[in-house]
Amino acid sequence: MHYKGRCHCGSIQFETKGDPLFTQYCHCSKCRTVASDSENPADKMGYSFTAAYLTENFKITDGEDKLTSIVRNNARLYLCPQCKVLIYGMSEDPGKQAGIGINVNNFQLGEDTPASFRPVRHIWYQDRIVDANDELPKFKDAPKEQFGTGELCQ
Numbered sequence: 001m002h003y004k005g006r007c008h009c010g011s012i013q014f015e016t017k018g019d020p021l022f023t024q025y026c027h028c029s030k031c032r033t034v035a036s037d038s039e040n041p042a043d044k045m046g047y048s049f050t051a052a053y054l055t056e057n058f059k060i061t062d063g064e065d066k067l068t069s070i071v072r073n074n075a076r077l078y079l080c081p082q083c084k085v086l087i088y089g090m091s092e093d094p095g096k097q098a099g100i101g102i103n104v105n106n107f108q109l110g111e112d113t114p115a116s117f118r119p120v121r122h123i124w125y126q127d128r129i130v131d132a133n134d135e136l137p138k139f140k141d142a143p144k145e146q147f148g149t150g151e152l153c154q
């Protein structure tokens with residue numbers, strides 16, 4: 001099973017092998033700042049939507065030479081220079097580069113979002129600018145396995 005994706009303008013195309021490990025929403029200001037430049041309206045919800053994958057299961061299939069990157073809080077974020085859409089992010093720490101976070105808004109998933117793409121939690125909810133009206137766990141920062149405190153918001 002492969003999933004395909006592309007940035008808003010189509011310059012960057014990618015493919016993933018298999019289902020994501022999980023997907024989640026992030027409300028941190030870093031995500032919001034990056035999204036504010038994006039030309040994709042789906043990026044401007046006030047939080048990001050990210051799919052976690054093993055790095056080895058992700059491949060840029062077109063436009064790799066065009067990708068630009070910026071570093072924010074020890075994460076390197078890869079963007080399309082044309083439509084300013086975030087493609088994926090990876091830790092700058094060589095010990096934490098086995099996994100990456102891919103912007104779910106770029107996947108071409110069709111009408112029925114596969115169950116494996118349903119988000120499991122909100123992170124950095126204490127920094128939110130919009131409330132989420134759902135039953136998902138809302139972490140103040142991040143779960144312990146993502147190097148947060150693991151504390152939940154009320």
Ligand SMILES: [Zn+2]
Pocket residue numbers: 007008009010011012080081082083084085
């Ligand atoms: Zn683009």
Ligand SMILES: [Zn+2]
Pocket residue numbers: 026027028029030031032048124
């Ligand atoms: Zn974030």
